[in-house]
Amino acid sequence: MSYMITDETKLIGIIGTPIKQSFSPKIHNRAFQYLNLNYIYIPFDVLQQDLPKAVEAMKSLSFRGFNVTMPHKREIMAYLDEVSEDARIIGAVNTVVNQNGKLVGYNTDGKGYVQSLEDEGIYVKDRTFVIAGAGGAARSVAVQLALDGAKKITILNRTIEKAHDIAQVIGKSIPNVHIEVNCLENKILAKTVEEADVLIHSTSLGMYSMRERSIIEDERILPSNLVVSDLIYNPAKTKLLQQAENRGCKTINGLGMLIGQAAIAFELWTEVAMPIGYIKSTVFMDEDEV
Numbered sequence: 427m428s429y430m431i432t433d434e435t436k437l438i439g440i441i442g443t444p445i446k447q448s449f450s451p452k453i454h455n456r457a458f459q460y461l462n463l464n465y466i467y468i469p470f471d472v473l474q475q476d477l478p479k480a481v482e483a484m485k486s487l488s489f490r491g492f493n494v495t496m497p498h499k500r501e502i503m504a505y506l507d508e509v510s511e512d513a514r515i516i517g518a519v520n521t522v523v524n525q526n527g528k529l530v531g532y533n534t535d536g537k538g539y540v541q542s543l544e545d546e547g548i549y550v551k552d553r554t555f556v557i558a559g560a561g562g563a564a565r566s567v568a569v570q571l572a573l574d575g576a577k578k579i580t581i582l583n584r585t586i587e588k589a590h591d592i593a594q595v596i597g598k599s600i601p602n603v604h605i606e607v608n609c610l611e612n613k614i615l616a617k618t619v620e621e622a623d624v625l626i627h628s629t630s631l632g633m634y635s636m637r638e639r640s641i642i643e644d645e646r647i648l649p650s651n652l653v654v655s656d657l658i659y660n661p662a663k664t665k666l667l668q669q670a671e672n673r674g675c676k677t678i679n680g681l682g683m684l685i686g687q688a689a690i691a692f693e694l695w696t697e698v699a700m701p702i703g704y705i706k707s708t709v710f711m712d713e714d715e716v
């Protein structure tokens with residue numbers, strides 16, 4: 427990949443640590459190049475204690491914006507001039523836009539997820555969801571589902587306090603949605619998926635380092651009309667998605683969310699739509715996995 431960097435090249439960054447494994451530079455730089463946009467996206471490994479200096483540097487160097495990833499998604503909020511309503515409810519920011527020196531924070535994870543569902547013909551309004559997991563990804567997704575009019579969301583997690591925490595945040599800001607929480611146990615999961623439209627998996631079980639694992643012991647608990655959505659994109663077909671496929675369920679992996687959250691950020695910075703089809707078909711081309 428070659429770039430012609432000029433004095434007009436607009437700068438975008440991503441800050442986090444570790445940053446080496448991020449797919450974002452590849453996604454955005456490919457899209458800039460494809461559309462012939464004079465932008466460049468640069469990864470920066472920023473330690474927790476260096477966050478304020480890194481934000482100041484971004485401002486001084488007139489970055490158009492940047493992504494924020496672990497472990498800075500919450501702490502970054504203290505250094506921004508403004509935060510969008512959904513990011514405020516979620517309590518985390520993954521995208522910052524520099525509007526002539528004013529830093530505005532957004533969270534595109536939940537919106538990117540909902541967009542990926544809609545791309546598969548699944549609409550949130552009045553649907554019933556079960557979310558397995560209550561980490562950062564689950565929180566963004568749950569808040570967006572609630573904002574978009576989900577009828578009921580049940581959050582199941584190994585550490586139930588974290589599920590309660592998300593339910594409380596949603597209950598305070600978006601009172602119309604019915605939220606339940608429980609432990610992530612097979613009997614409870616079996617009961618809750620019986621009456622759900624979509625099961626969303628957002629734990630780390632099944633990721634490349636734990637690819638033999640699944641939240642489900644016996645796949646017969648999955649009704650064939652259930653949509654099973656796994657936020658994991660590497661591997662592309664997790665054990666859970668294989669179990670769901672065996673039962674005849676519609677399955678969706680996390681690639682759509684990964685590209686969806688990037689596409690929303692891309693448009694916030696450039697005001698141009700990301701070429702999603704092209705990015706989806708090329709981003710993992712030179713990877714061993716997926």
Ligand code: NAP
Pocket residue numbers: 558559560561562563564583584585588610628629630631633657658659680681683684685687
């Ligand atoms: P996180 O904040 O670290 O949360 C991890 C979640 O996994 C927690 O609910 C945790 O439960 C659960 N968990 C971990 N080990 C477990 C085990 N052995 N048994 C049961 N539950 C376990 O991580 P995150 O950022 O939310 O990410 C969660 C998943 O979403 C990951 O697989 C990640 O790859 C995926 N993700 C995808 C995208 C995308 O764009 N597609 C974006 C972000 C994340 P406890 O609370 O009990 O520890």
